[in-house]
Amino acid sequence: EAQVTQNPRYLITVTGKKLTVTCSQNMNHEYMSWYRQDPGLGLRQIYYSMNVEVTDKGDVPEGYKVSRKEKRNFPLILESPSPNQTSLYFCASSLSGRVSNEQFFGPGTRLTVL
């Protein structure tokens, strides 16, 4: 089944404790991205990757890192999480980032930072 998977689905952590949220897609998509969803603000893009080893900032990149060492994986790293990063996170992928294709989203990761 073609899909985008994220792990973990739920995470409660404390301020300053480094964490990684994994994202994987099995559709051989070139483009992957991370969004966060907050009440009243909708979904906002954090980082994106046009292809392996090519990443760039989205609209709200502060406090986050990403890497794209393999085509299928695009982990989101929070080096020192803070309470304002409590949010619902979505990973997405599409066939290409240069032509506007349909995007497919993962199930989401609900993160709480205490």
Add this chain to the structure above:
Amino acid sequence: KQEVTQIPAALSVPEGENLVLNCSFTDSAIYNLQWFRQDPGKGLTSLLLIQSSQREQTSGRLNASLDKSSGRSTLYIAASQPGDSATYLCAASLYGGATNKLIFGTGTLLAVQP
């Protein structure tokens, strides 16, 4: 700066009614517009994608229209069912953008009463 607005924020209808969800965007230079459904704990599911050259797309009981000149898109749901209860999001992809970034509205929470 592109802004996407969805009205109403919440809607409750009895089963069987036809209904329309509205989405407006401030910049008509969009590449496409995508409608998603969001269920709790299940991420975003793509419903319909309308390219800028198209005026509407249909899938089953769903019909989405796009009017770039007025900056509007509508999602029409025919013969609503309780299973249609979810949050519906629209997202615009910017024409000429360097990446496949989506600008999301804040969604319409739909409740279909049996």
